[in-house]
Amino acid sequence: xAGVSLGTVSHVLNGSARVREPLRRRxxxxxxxIGYQPSALARxxxxxxxxxxxxxxxxxxxxxxxxxxxxxxxTAFANGYRLILCNTxxxxxxxxVHLNELRTYLPSGLIVIPSDFxxxxxxxxxxxxxxxxxxxxxxxxxxxxxxxxTAANEAGAHxxxxxLVQLGHRRIAAISGPLHLTNAEQRLRGFRxxxxxxxxxVAPEFLQEASFDLPGGRSRGLLLLRMLPRPTAIFAGNDxxxxxxxxxxxxxxxxxxEDVSVMGFDDLAFSALTNPxxxxxxxxxxxxxxxxxxxxxxxxxxxxxxxxxxxxQTELKIRESVAPPHEIDSPHRARKTVSSKAxxx
Amino acid sequence: xAGVSLGTVSHVLNGSARVREPLRRRxxxxxxxIGYQPSALARxxxxxxxxxxxxxxxxxxxxxxxxxxxxxxxTAFANGYRLILCNTxxxxxxxxVHLNELRTYLPSGLIVIPSDFxxxxxxxxxxxxxxxxxxxxxxxxxxxxxxxxTAANEAGAHxxxxxLVQLGHRRIAAISGPLHLTNAEQRLRGFRxxxxxxxxxVAPEFLQEASFDLPGGRSRGLLLLRMLPRPTAIFAGNDxxxxxxxxxxxxxxxxxxEDVSVMGFDDLAFSALTNPxxxxxxxxxxxxxxxxxxxxxxxxxxxxxxxxxxxxQTELKIRESVAPPHEIDSPHRARKTVSSKAxxx
DNA sequence: GAAATAATTTGAAAGCTTTCAAAATCCGCT
DNA sequence: AGCGGATTTTGAAAGCTTTCAAATTATTTC
Numbered sequence: 001x002a003g004v005s006l007g008t009v010s011h012v013l014n015g016s017a018r019v020r021e022p023l024r025r026r027x028x029x030x031x032x033x034i035g036y037q038p039s040a041l042a043r044x045x046x047x048x049x050x051x052x053x054x055x056x057x058x059x060x061x062x063x064x065x066x067x068x069x070x071x072x073x074x075t076a077f078a079n080g081y082r083l084i085l086c087n088t089x090x091x092x093x094x095x096x097v098h099l100n101e102l103r104t105y106l107p108s109g110l111i112v113i114p115s116d117f118x119x120x121x122x123x124x125x126x127x128x129x130x131x132x133x134x135x136x137x138x139x140x141x142x143x144x145x146x147x148x149x150t151a152a153n154e155a156g157a158h159x160x161x162x163x164l165v166q167l168g169h170r171r172i173a174a175i176s177g178p179l180h181l182t183n184a185e186q187r188l189r190g191f192r193x194x195x196x197x198x199x200x201x202v203a204p205e206f207l208q209e210a211s212f213d214l215p216g217g218r219s220r221g222l223l224l225l226r227m228l229p230r231p232t233a234i235f236a237g238n239d240x241x242x243x244x245x246x247x248x249x250x251x252x253x254x255x256x257x258e259d260v261s262v263m264g265f266d267d268l269a270f271s272a273l274t275n276p277x278x279x280x281x282x283x284x285x286x287x288x289x290x291x292x293x294x295x296x297x298x299x300x301x302x303x304x305x306x307x308x309x310x311x312x313q314t315e316l317k318i319r320e321s322v323a324p325p326h327e328i329d330s331p332h333r334a335r336k337t338v339s340s341k342a343x344x345x
Numbered sequence: 346x347a348g349v350s351l352g353t354v355s356h357v358l359n360g361s362a363r364v365r366e367p368l369r370r371r372x373x374x375x376x377x378x379i380g381y382q383p384s385a386l387a388r389x390x391x392x393x394x395x396x397x398x399x400x401x402x403x404x405x406x407x408x409x410x411x412x413x414x415x416x417x418x419x420t421a422f423a424n425g426y427r428l429i430l431c432n433t434x435x436x437x438x439x440x441x442v443h444l445n446e447l448r449t450y451l452p453s454g455l456i457v458i459p460s461d462f463x464x465x466x467x468x469x470x471x472x473x474x475x476x477x478x479x480x481x482x483x484x485x486x487x488x489x490x491x492x493x494x495t496a497a498n499e500a501g502a503h504x505x506x507x508x509l510v511q512l513g514h515r516r517i518a519a520i521s522g523p524l525h526l527t528n529a530e531q532r533l534r535g536f537r538x539x540x541x542x543x544x545x546x547v548a549p550e551f552l553q554e555a556s557f558d559l560p561g562g563r564s565r566g567l568l569l570l571r572m573l574p575r576p577t578a579i580f581a582g583n584d585x586x587x588x589x590x591x592x593x594x595x596x597x598x599x600x601x602x603e604d605v606s607v608m609g610f611d612d613l614a615f616s617a618l619t620n621p622x623x624x625x626x627x628x629x630x631x632x633x634x635x636x637x638x639x640x641x642x643x644x645x646x647x648x649x650x651x652x653x654x655x656x657x658q659t660e661l662k663i664r665e666s667v668a669p670p671h672e673i674d675s676p677h678r679a680r681k682t683v684s685s686k687a688x689x690x
Numbered sequence: 691g692a693a694a695t696a697a698t699t700t701g702a703a704a705g706c707t708t709t710c711a712a713a714a715t716c717c718g719c720t
Numbered sequence: 721a722g723c724g725g726a727t728t729t730t731g732a733a734a735g736c737t738t739t740c741a742a743a744t745t746a747t748t749t750c
Contacts, residue, residue: 004699004700005699005700005701006700006701006736006737006738007699007700007701007702007738007739008698008699008700010737010738010739011698011699011738011739014738016738016739017698017699017739018697018698019698019699020697020698020699020746023698023699037445037446037448037449038449038736038737039390039449039451039735039736039737040446040449040450041386041387041389041390041395041449041450041451041735041736041737042386042390042705042735042736042737042738043736043737043738044386044737045384045386045387045390045704045705045706045707045735045736045737045738046704046705046736046737046738046739047705047737047738048705050386052429055430059415060405060411060414060415060418061411061412061415061614063408063411063614063615066405066406066408066411067406069405069430070404070405070406070432073405073430073431073432074432077432082429082431082446083429083430083431084397084427084428084429084430085400085414085418085428085429085430086418086427086428087415087418087419087422094422100382101382101385101427103382104382104383104384104385104386105385105386106384106386243615243618246618247618269406269408270408270588270613270615270618270619273588273591273592273615273619273620274615274618274619274620275618275619275620275621275622276620277620349729349730350729350730350731351706351707351708351730351731352708352709352710352729352730352731352732353728353729353730355707355708355709356708356709356728356729359708361708361709362709362728362729363727363728364728364729365727365728365729368728368729383706383707384705384706384707386705386706386707387705387706387707387708387735388706388707388708389707390705390706390707390708390734390735390736390737391706391707391708391709391734391735392707392708392735393735
């Protein structure tokens with residue numbers, strides 16, 4: 001200690017009160033010379049809040065989520081906040097463990113991509129009364145009324161399906177993600193609406209549900225492709241499912257897009273590099289994360305307005321995995337990029 | 346509080362002293378009923394150590410790193426530790442910020458994939474004297490003497506190159522990653538050794554250096570492909586570079602593998618799905634992370650043995666992006682999977 | 691120049707655990 | 721019943737900040 005009281009040091013470091021020049025300088029020099037850094041733990045303990053943000057995601061390994069994490073990390077970091085990353089593996093009990101433990105670190109907030117059957121709502125209460133904000137991303141738990149950031153799943157799926165219809169497809173099947181996840185359900189809804197609007201009926205067996213991964217898409221794809229008459233196009237709930245479908249197509253000796261068109265959702269970084277390049281509905285993962293962090297920070301800084309539900313626009317990326325069906329003459333061709341509208345309420 | 350002293354509660358919760366049954370039960374019931382959870386902050390403050398592990402990586406968005414993160418997260422979580430994730434963006438100053446700040450949280454340890462020009466060694470000292478362990482993964486800073494977990498880069502690159510040679514290639518070029526990264530440098534070394542052993546000279550202009558990403562691979566690829574005589578095979582420093590090369594090949598109206606074979610390194614999850622499927626040297630990202638966490642936990646639990654340098658084996662994955670060169674008759678064909686040896690010292 | 695007022699600086703408490711030494715209780719034994 | 725030793729339980733300190741009220745110093749005003 002170089003000549004001054006503890007309280008003064010704190011004031012210099014936090015600018016919490018004016019300190020006259022000579023003192024301030026002495027303190028700053030001392031801090032410099034011994035490389036003093038305040039203990040984040042003691043600080044958090046005293047302030048009842050740390051600069052940490054808990055980020056709970058299903059799995060870093062799934063290529064869509066890292067983009068979200070990155071978006072959140074960047075804006076959090078730029079504002080002096082740090083991320084604690086938690087994988088839930090879509091396991092509800094693991095989610096609970098994380099949620100419960102995270103609280104004892106007094107984080108400033110939580111950014112959550114909820115797992116299946118998440119009852120985040122109840123957890124959230126205890127966080128909110130400890131002053132932490134909670135923002136949900138990508139998919140929402142049932143009856144979620146707090147802040148959220150999602151993609152325009154319904155609109156995106158609608159645009160994608162309409163594109164398939166415009167290419168001339170009539171027998172279009174869908175492989176949705178797990179329907180208790182709101183994003184999977186919304187995408188399916190968009191698919192159905194587009195089909196209805198086109199006056200096309202969807203046989204119930206043409207609607208399959210799979211887990212959001214490659215094996216899920218492959219097995220459901222095999223199922224669909226063995227039906228007669230076979231669908232000429234398949235709308236997949238996400239790109240991993242779509243890749244599974246393409247694999248199934250190949251296994252059965254069929255070709256994509258000549259025999260079956262495939263449309264994905266997510267537009268992962270590598271979807272443009274696959275064989276064939278995958279048509280997909282782009283959703284802005286980075287933006288989802290960044291926006292969630294933005295909202296969270298606003299809350300931390302005192303925004304007490306009504307819950308915000310940000311819906312980010314998607315964009316249809318047409319690539320070689322879709323083409324007009326072979327059996328029928330293709331009536332119209334639509335190669336342009338179609339955007340669904342962004343919406344905020 | 347239900348009838349007993351503070352110290353006793355602590356003992357019950359930590360098993361730090363025997364407590365007689367009736368008391369213990371009363372405490373446990375009280376804890377249950379109000380859902381009491383000890384403050385991780387106060388605990389860390391008192392114990393001079395938290396259950397957090399700082400994980401510093403270049404970029405979650407790069408598909409190789411999430412696997413490492415996942416491996417580390419899983420073993421850390423299973424042992425009651427949590428991960429604070431930090432992106433450095435390969436920016437040394439950002440790495441410094443993270444490293445400095447992380448320390449104030451008194452983490453149990455650090456798992457670091459160092460950025461370019463990292464001088465982690467100095468940082469490490471101050472961590473170690475605060476009792477935190479540091480493990481380096483994937484690549485090492487210059488003169489790193491602490492624990493490390495890396496892949497057998499040299500051996501993997503050697504095996505891959507030898508495979509190309511055995512296919513009949515003579516004019517083989519390499520696009521390495523940034524050579525101040527030890528992993529890039531080791532892979533290049535493996536490449537050179539295989540070439541030397543095969544009695545093949547490598548023209549200096551056939552050795553290019555690129556950043557570990559797709560644009561890097563594309564631009565260097567274009568360069569190489571415009572040379573005359575053109576290389577018949579290109580060994581890429583990682584899969585992202587390899588994808589860039591394939592893109593370059595396509596842009597020039599050439600075909601892979603007919604005109605040019607491409608070999609990658611990493612074997613990312615989607616490398617099997619690209620067009621053409623990418624031959625690559627598999628390195629076990631998940632294991633790298635898991636092993637690093639394992640070593641870290643051992644250190645935390647008191648292992649004070651000499652520094653461990655674990656080298657994990659790689660495995661050559663042959664896929665359609667490599668084939669015998671067209672111009673020459675292919676002398677031998679080698680389709681089998683070749684493993685490099687694992688090594689521990 | 692003294693008093694009043696404003697501006698700085700300080701001291702001490704509080705936040706929640708863990709831990710060490712001291713106090714209390716238990717147990718067996720005579 | 722009383723005593724010694726072993727076992728449990730308790731009290732208080734410490735860990736590092738922040739913050740509030742109190743104390744000190746500077747500044748203004750008459």
